[in-house]
Amino acid sequence: MRAILYPSEISGRVAAPPSKSMAHRALICAALAKGESRVLNLSASQDITATLAAMRLLGASAADMDAPECRRGAAAAYAHWSGERTVSGPGSLILKGTGGLPFAPVSGPVDCCESGSTLRFLIPLFSLTDAPVRFTGRGRLMERPQGVYARMFAERGLGFAQDADGITVRGALSAGEYTLAGNISSQFISGLLFALPLLSGASVIRITPPFESRSYVDLTLRALADFGVRAAFTDENTIAVPGGQTYRPCAYTVEGDYSQAAFLAVLGAARGGVAVTGLREDSLQGDRAILDILARCGARIIRTDGAALFEKSALRGTEIDLADCPDLGPVLMVLGALCKGETVIRNAARLRMKESDRIAAMEQELRKMGAELFSTQDTVTVRGGALHGADGLYGHNDHRVVMALAVAAYAAGVPAAIGGAEAVNKSWPDFFEAVRALGGKVELTDE
């Protein structure tokens, strides 16, 4: 899909989509719970659909599809679940969980699509029995680092075999002490946190510093607590996980997504008059840092009437530490281009290991618009200046690159065309609808 964007008047009020991170977590917890949980405010993006389908393989099922308040969302999510068609838009779903171990025998490969969260969150859960389970994926997924699990399985004499198309694991994982590198991906730590409480013995996870993306581990602990499961930091880098626990079903509303709201926020700071609703002020999401970063750049942000209002502001460059908010990377490079002076983004190395090499992708595309930016392995420096239109932009099969480029075009008020724009379906199928709601003129074609 090609997105053709036209210079537009931008203003309006839109809802942040449901947090992808919290939706993965809520669905996994609900699928493990003893009884029925209701998960509200769920968007059927590709990544969330992959986690839902995997949970069905584990033995969870959708229930009570006819409850009136759930009908629309449940039908949409169920359609995804059963692979029937593509539907987007937030809804809700009732899930009947497995109640813990034993899980149903896994009848086929676990297709994680391009979702790192799905793959790394679910490997430990599917390794709680000693039957082999195959994980498959697409795009760059199997090139992204898995060494933390490979080592963990090897140390315990368990099976972990990776080839170009997938990974085959064979458990059974047992309770005990786990020492994990903290600077590859927090998703390994979250994955263990979902699985270990189901084992009969207690476990300890030790994280070797530097511990990056720490806020995502806090999100996992918050979701576990909401489903009645205990696990807690005993010091900065150690988590104690009692064994023999049961996930308790609950009604869970997925909060708004700060990572996605960041695209709208940067647009608002450059053009003015963009209000975003549905964002929890007390959220644990690391990407809430966008508010502080924008404020440091001189943006005026007003909390009013349940919304964060981003006003047009004179923006100046700043220093940004990305260690705890990597998903902001692409849009922060755009922000740098819109600011006066220099923006330096540090601790950005893990951007190179996402759906694309996000540093290389953004450098290549923003340069097509006249931006000046330079990088080392883990730092990006952007010099602000005027951007011009470009009709040959490419999304690098990366949702956050596509959305960041769209923000660059609307913020600068220049025309642009982005190839591979369908990548937004990974996390925010309604992204271009949100853009239209703000007045952004966009034509989506099949090319």
Ligand SMILES: O=C(O)C1=C[C@@H](OP(=O)(O)O)[C@@H](O)[C@H](O)C1
């Ligand atoms: O746990 C999560 O929901 C996520 C953790 C982060 O990954 P890393 O820990 O690999 O940085 C983030 O980039 C990803 O989009 C979502």
Ligand SMILES: C=C(OP(=O)(O)O)C(=O)O
């Ligand atoms: C990297 C991302 O997700 P995941 O790691 O789940 O693929 C993302 O959403 O930017």
